[in-house]
Amino acid sequence: MKEPDFRTPTVGSATAELQARLHSIWETEPGLKGVFGTTDHKTIGIRYIVTAFIFLALGGLEALAIRLQLAGPNLSLMTPDQYAQFFSTHGMTMIFLYALPILSGFSNYLWPLLLGGRDMAFPRLNAFSYWIYLAAGVFMYAGFLVGNGPNDGWFNYVPYAERNYNPGFNQDFYSLGMVLLGISTTVGAANFIVTAMRTRCPGMSINRVPIMIWGTLTANAANLLVVPSVSLAFFLLWMDRQFGTHFYDPVGGGQPLLWQHLFWIFGHPWVYAIVLPAMGMVSTGLPVFCRRPIVGYALVILGTISTMVLGFGVWVHHMFATGLSGLSLSFFSGASIMIVVPSAIAVFAWLATITLGRPVVTTAFLYFSSMILLFVIGGVSGFMTASVPVDWQLTDTYFVVAHIHYVLIGINVFPVLGACYYWFPKMTGRLLDERLGRWNFWITFIGFNLAFLPMHLTGLLGMPRRVYTYQPDMGWNTLNLITTIGSFVLAFGLLLFFINVAKSVKTGALAGPNPWDAPTLEWSVPSPPPPYNFAVIPTVASANPLWEDRLDEKRALSSIEQGLLLDKGKESIATTAIDAVPDMILEMPEDSVAPAITALGITASFVGMLLKAIWLGAWILVGIGALITLIGLVMWLWPRRDLREREPVERGPSGRRQVREVTA
Amino acid sequence: MSETLATVAEEPATALAHPTDLPVGPLGRHGVGMWGVGTAIATEAALFAYLLFSYYYLGASAHAGWLLEPHPTFKLSLPDTILLVASSVVAWFGEHGILKRRRGQALLGFGVAFVMGVVFAAVQYLEWQSKSYRIGDNSYASLYFVTTGFHMAHVIVGLFVLLALFVWTALDYFSPRRRLTVSAGVFYWHFVDVVWLFVFTTYYITPYLGFAR
Amino acid sequence: MSPTPLSYFTADGERAAHIVPLTWYMLIVSIVVCVVIGVMLLNGVRRARTGGGDAQTRAIPVERGTNGSHWIGIGVGVSLVPLIIALVWTMITLAAAAGPPPHPGLVLDVTAHQWWWEVQYYSDDPSQSFTTANEIHIPVGERVLVRLHGGDVIHSFWVPKLSGKTDAIPGQVNISWLQANHPGRFRGQCQEFCGLQHAYMGFEVVADTKDDFVQWRAAQLRPAPEPITPAQLRGQAIVEYRCGLCHEVRGTHAAAVAAPDLTHLMSRRTIASARLTNNPGNLLGWIQDPQGIKPGCLMPNQYLSAQQLHDIQAYLVLLR
Secondary structure, three states: OOOOOEEOOOEEEOOHHHHHHHHHHHOOOOHHHHHHHOOOHHHHHHHHHHHHHHHHHHHHHHHHHHHHHOOOOOOOOOOHHHHHHHHHHHHHHHHHHHHHHHHHHHHHHHHHHHHOOOOOOOHHHHHHHHHHHHHHHHHHHHHHHOOOOOOOOOOOOOOOOOOOOOOOOHHHHHHHHHHHHHHHHHHHHHHHHHHHHHOOOOOOOHHHOOHHHHHHHHHHHHHHHHHHHHHHHHHHHHHHHHHOOOOOOHHHOOOHHHHHHHHHHHHHHHHHHOOHHHHHHHHHHHHHHHOOOOOOHHHHHHHHHHHHHHHOOOHHHHOOOOOOOHHHHHHHHHHHHHOHHHHHHHHHHHHHHHHOOOOEOOHHHHHHHHHHHHHHHHHHHHHHHHOHHHHHHHOOEHHHHHHHHHHHHHHHHHHHHHHHHHHHHHHHOEOOOHHHHHHHHHHHHHHHHHHHHHHHHHHHOOOEOOOOOOOHHHOOHHHHHHHHHHHHHHHHHHHHHHHHHHHHHHHOOEOOOOOOOOOOHHHHOOOOOOOOOOOOEEEOOOOOHHHHHHHOOOOOEOEEEEEEOOOOOOEEEEEOOOOOOEEEEEEOOOOOOHHHHHHHHHHHHHHHHHHOOOOOOHHHHHHHHHHHHHHHHHHHHOOOOOOOOOOOOEEOOOOOEEOOOOOO | OEEOOOOOOOOOOEOOOEEOOEEEOOEOOEOHHHHHHHHHHHHHHHHHHHHHHHHHHHHHOOOOOOOOOOOOOOOOHHHHHHHHHHHHHHHHHHHHHHHOOOHHHHHHHHHHHHHHHHHHHHHHHHHHHHOOOOOOOOHHHHHHHHHHHHHHHHHHHHHHHHHHHHHHHHOOOOOOOOOHHHHHHHHHHHHHHHHHHHHHHHHHHOOOOOOOO | OOOOOOOOOOOOOHHHHHHHHHHHHHHHHHHHHHHHHHHHHHHHHHOOEOOOOHHHHHHOOOOOOOOOHHHHHHHHHHHHHHHHHHHHHHHHHHHHHOOOOOOOOEEEEEEEEOOEEEEEEOOOOHHHOEEEEOEEEEEOOOOEEEEEEEOOOOEEEEOOOOOOOEEEOOOOEEEEEEOOOOOEEEEEEEOOOOOOOHHHOEEEEEEEOHHHHHHHHHHHHOOOOOOOOHHHHHHHHHHHHOHHHOOEOOOOOOEOOOOOEOOOHHHOOEEOOOOEEOOHHHHHHHHHOHHHHOOOOOOOOOOOOHHHHHHHHHHHOOOO
């Protein structure tokens, strides 16, 4: 029987029968096949979030170890080599294994729900990106656990990273691990871009898209273009180390600054990539607790996009002390100062939303609103380092360390914690405890500021970065002690958060579909959502679909109860990029272990590449890995009938294969 | 062809999409898969952009003698380039065969493009052997071999893609309607071709224009 | 020395002095901005319903509220003023503080090594050139051109009270310059992570009066004095054939250049890259156990006997 090539999808409302049928179509298969083969974005999102929080905890423990060593002058809790590994692994963990993956996790979980869809555009690719992220994280930590962790800071300057100064495995674990992680980031970026552009529900035109989508979309578009730079940088380093090439060493015609350019061309857009999605979360969640739509929706989006675009043009501000020409310095300094402007748009939009709204203080609100102040503190310290001559004094001191922690903790961790309080009920069906949440917030807030506010002064007093200890007559003793105490308070605050999660997942107050009376589509489905998300695909008519009755919408109203059923298989809808007009029925793939197999093959090859330095047979492992990858890819990409990637080939009456007659 | 909004009345009506006759799955070259391949090509193009940036950055401040081959020979590289460009035309010819429902033409196109790709790779290998310098001699040599090596890796992936297209065409999977896989694969092969033109220009033509002399 | 030797709130030299006002401006603007935003935030939450949870949130009705976009316009507009001032001031300061000085009175070639500073006093006349380590003397008032060389990995040359930092990168020569307004000692520090002993790669810049500088320079040019007593002779022999594997003492057989020049070791206030004050106890302790004081540094432990140490000390005190 020929399946139709065109179809008018049924429009209707949700019935119990429809829900049951969709449930059986969309639910993850039981057993190991389900564990390794699920393509459910919600499961993958939670895996990302949990894994990223584990890395946050590990990075935090490393930070506490660092702070103990620095609590006083001339302490010797660790050797310089151990210290180098601790601070480098701390940086690598927080910036690469926590900061982006946590946002990817929230985005993975929320995007189809925010967009009114049933899954991401590429569900198998989604599963694959998680497996590679996990593999890369384990790969890099394997190095740390055997005493060969990264030891040259998270930005890993050459020549110190070259073999003659760094003969151990440290740099090889880091280089290959980063290339491996880059694969995950890149495919994740591709998935987010296509999902945002092609799988929004009908009516969700470009001016009705939640700001959280915009934040993640911009960040991932940037990642797509700049991750190859850092992957290349690390690959060339590995080549220098293992094959005697001369990319970075001056003796062979290479240049140490080539590393810095390739790294920071990636590195600067990266730091926007790890905050813009979080800012999007604030822009989506804060208005709910102010009981009004955000002020300046379009301006905030323009600010997001222009921050990211400008972010491509400022990377040299990490290199102001490297002896570049005055012309170059002036340009990048000017651009770095002006990039404050689009970032300021969000700050004022948030302040206006709070002041012109009717705020209610919940724990989520506390996190979303306090981050505004932390953002500004981090922003002004960045403003100070944007000026070249001032940066000549500030750079590589603890002033920069204060800056990066204000922007990273203030614009990533605080919004993430707020997002946890906000969306935990949607993900688990239970609310986090508000009383414990208050303790969590205040202790975290106080601890964080106690640790990092004095650090600005420590930097102004000249304390260099990356020192394993310091002399007692520099004037830094008390400040370092205060920072150490603050860091332990901060850690305790975060511990309270984890306790709150562990407690509430079992015994938290039950939440209905919309405990916060919020406007976006995810709050129209049960908590936690069924595997198919929406029994009927909604059509939206505004940016705040669930608030339209209150906002006195004069134009059309969104249709939530009635919509496309798309129940003839595992189906979702594709719409046009700007106006979200439906233009295709998407057939979605079943659970498949092909992504896991492909990830396994790639990881095996990377392990082989790591070991080739000590074992010639490692090349066999590389080959086996390549073969497994090929098998996985063939399984994955083989054209499937159910996905309409190929025509069915039928057998004629004689049993021989015949070409099916295709009607035009 | 579809309608989205119900007609607007005095009070706000409910917007409810009633699309009709939507294609089920990808249609021709329209489908999310094409967007996916587009992002893959964007990121790989960026990779080559950074490789070429590295060449221009190191070359711009290199000492005399950095260019180990101030006059690169076109003996192998030029015919090889022409061969690769031609293979794109042949691959396009093969894709056209799917469009015109001529399986023979498609098989010929993918098969010949595959063979041309293999020859390109073999000639490129000979080119590597013919160089008087080795990868560890200086940064120019390192860049030359790593850049053309990355390109070669992309060619090899492309060969697997062409082979898969050949096999799947032989199994009669594709039709003018169901051929997104073909369009995506041939699009990738064109990308590999275009990248080579940039690499070729950088390494074989700019020395004659005076760069890094 | 100052209680905060590496701070740069004030400057003792022309180059750093250009930067100080701009630094204060940006710092004050930053603090003011934070206070203003903090006040705005507190004002915004002043009317908030506290002690809220999900029920309290639902209880407050949703309203469209006023447009509010002017907040963004005004906020961004007001922010532009200090930004543009900072931009213009930055360019002016950059022009003033960038190098190289037009007529330097002195030219130094500083090569940064893991984990010490090699300082060559350049002269057109080779007989007037000499090398020292870790303590840089400059004449007060004069602009000193510093050519920075990277000996192994990237280091960064920084004397906060006199100048901003500039990296020493292998394969290129970066230019910095110093100038001191008055005599004094100014602490320097490597400011780019360069390995295990980055934390203790310090140095000192000493600004001498004109006469003192001339005297110092003349003294540095002289080779090491001859040993006289038997202990000194024995000491010199040890220095030549043990320390001389890495160090140089001009006028003896110790002629290696892998480690700091020791010809005038006792003229320096500190040893081990400003890690220790240069006194007999520290000196002997350093020679005997460098790995204990600076673990990972490139000077191996010497395992000398008490007699050998005594002889070495007898000789080294000659090297003024």
